[in-house]
Amino acid sequence: MNLIEELRWRGMIQDIMPGTEEQLNKEMTTGYIGFDPTADSLHIGSLVPILLLVHFQKAGHKPIALVGGATGMVGDPSGKSEERNLLSEETLQKNVAGVKAQLEKFLDFNPSLPNAAEMANNYDWFRNISFIDFLREAGKYITVNYMMAKDSVKKRIEGDTGISYTEFAYQLMQGYDFYWLYQHKNCKLQMGGSDQWGNMTTGTELIRRKCGGEAFVFTNPLITKTDGGKFGKTESGNVWLDAARTTPYQFYQFWLNASDTDAEKWVRIFTFLTRDAIEILIHEHKMNPAERVLQKTLAQEITIFVHGKEEYEKAVETTQKLFANQNAPAESLSIEDMEGMEGIVKSNFSKEKITAGIDIVSFLAETAIFDSKGNARKNIQGGGVSINRKKVEAADFKIDTSLLLHDKYILVQKGKKNYYLVQAI
RNA sequence: GGGCAAGUAGCCAAGUGGCCAACGGCAACAGACUGUAAAUCUGUCCUCUUCGGAGUUCGGUGGUUCGAAUCCAUCCUUGCCCA
Known part of the structure; x- marks a missing residue:
């Protein structure tokens, strides 16, 4: 099973550009995903892209995790019905550092690997580019017509809040990122959430028009809950990856509380278990749903992945004390x-x-x-x-x-x- | 610069002088039922409370009125059209 087949089966691919699979089969490919530094910790919404990068590296390709130090200063209009406030520079720097530290835990950066992971911050190349340079080097190659046709932009133009020039330009910045990585890192693939499709394709377009190169993208579906609620939200707010914000116990509990239908989908996305193992689990779960093997396995795998085995064991221990014998005094x-x-x-x-x-x-x-x-x-x-x-x-x-x-x-x-x-x- | 429209609680969205802490929906929290599910039903959902109430709200500020989310003035913000 190749990478794309694997990801498809796991339900981690929403849209994919034709030719992507061929490219990945042909050679070791460098691919990247961008993370927005909107807070100093990532929350579980970012787990899917993180897992994509891990799968990607496991399949022998070279992942780049990009933190949007520059794009974070501008604000992505995708999926937002309103213009947002700009983050201050200090907050942003703090956030970039926090996000970076977390991402570093999940990938293998060992430099002796041919496909060692890399970290990038687009502030590094945007910092020195002047506005005029940017207009000449990026803006000239993409028409406004093309940019306006993007869903994220179209919605805002047709909606009743409008869009500032700043947010409108966002996709061009993201496109330029891809172009820069293509030129300097031979990066030919971008992955990301399905809401990023428009921004991502601006990148492939820029690469094609500027240097005749060919680059690819694919997206993962955004995670939803079957009951219509927002994924990753609980009573106390977001579920964060930072143990100081969401304790490993709370993190474990979040997954343990997944509904049956959600667990069935999530176990494929959030664990690295094989297809056979998962099918057995699902079968087992259906025989005896009260046991909740599915939720338990899901919670186990993902808690270990994020917080490590030791924290997972403590979380289970606490859980047992509190829940195993609920009627005991x-x-x-x-x-x-x-x-x-x-x-x-x-x-x-x-x-x-x-x-x-x-x-x-x-x-x-x-x-x-x-x-x-x-x-x-x-x-x-x-x-x-x-x-x-x-x-x-x-x-x-x-x-x-x-x-x-x-x-x-x-x-x-x-x-x-x-x-x-x-x-x- | 001119014309038109809009700004209501976390979000969406009613209300257009007193019956308004403000209909309804979503999200959230709790209860019942269960499997620490789902669905369903019930309660809570601006703040504080001795649970009797009290206080602060409907973009901002001033005003009219016994009384304003609702009327007037002015300012701010946003959208659309024109210049």
């Missing part, structure tokens, strides 16, 4: 269990106040488990709060020392799945 958890829970939200609370006795509403607000008393009260009334695994029945419930587990901890649950460990000090 919280008192059955040993002190080691409590202390070893990695990844759930922990906070401290004054022991004196507990000794004195405090009402549940104030307690929840003061530990920041809820952002206000009103909010805490509403959730209690809705039956959404448990203390030490017992549902809090009324808002006048009192917290006192009798609730302390091992004289030290209180286990709070918001809903069924969100655990908080409060330590009395």
Whole structure:
């Protein structure tokens, strides 16, 4: 099975330019994907392009991960209905550094490899190019008519917000990136999300018109959830790849909570398991869906890929303590269990106040488990709060020392799945 | 510079003097049911609250009025057309 066949079967190819497959079969090809430094960490939406690069390298080709230090200063209009605010230069530099550090973890940069991965930042070549040079070297080769025909631009022109010249020029910058990499790195392929198709083809067009070269692109479908929700969003916002923002436990839980239909699609995209292995898994899952082997495998593979085996094991351990025996009283958890829970939200609370006795509403607000008393009260009334695994029945419930587990901890649950460990000090 | 239209909560989008913290939809959170699924039903969803309320909102500012998201003036932003 060649790379393209493999990716097709995994559902990772949306559109592909004719001739791409032949090119990849013919020789070791250099290909790149651009990442926008819109934050100082990537989130799981970027995992698909990352995995594409990994597959690409595994198939013997040479991947380049490009961070858009220059394009990030301009803003991509694709998929955006409105003009965005520009990021400040400092933020951008911080973001570029963060994103770069993350990307470096996933690819093999070992210089002794013929297809060692490379890192690039388009700021490096845009920094020294003057506006006039750019107009003469890039702008001259692409007509406005061509640029306006792009979906991302057309939508904005037909819509009621318009598009600034700056964002309009974005595709030309991205096109120029491709051209630059083609010239300097012999890069003949660009991959990316399907919303990038327009920007990517501007690049192949520029390469063709400027130097008669042939370059290729293909895109991956954007990940969606079957229930229509946004992929990668949870109660607390984005699911990030940075462990400081989203703990490995939370990360693991995100995947574990995937719906059956999503898991079936995602296991092919987000794991490197073989086709046979996946088919067996799916079959197994259908025989006994309650076991959730599919979700567990998916969560395992991707958590190990992103955070490593050790963090994965801690996440599973925490998960087992909290979920394996949900009806067991919280008192059955040993002190080691409590202390070893990695990844759930922990906070401290004054022991004196507990000794004195405090009402549940104030307690929840003061530990920041809820952002206000009103909010805490509403959730209690809705039956959404448990203390030490017992549902809090009324808002006048009192917290006192009798609730302390091992004289030290209180286990709070918001809903069924969100655990908080409060330590009395 | 001229003409026309628009700016409402995270998003979309009603409301066009009091019945407006503002219809509805999406997203989100919680409950029931389950498998830490999905679908469905229910509750919450500007802020705070002693759950009785209180406070701050409908691009900004001033005004008219007992009373304004709604009327007037002015400014800002955006789109379309003309120059």
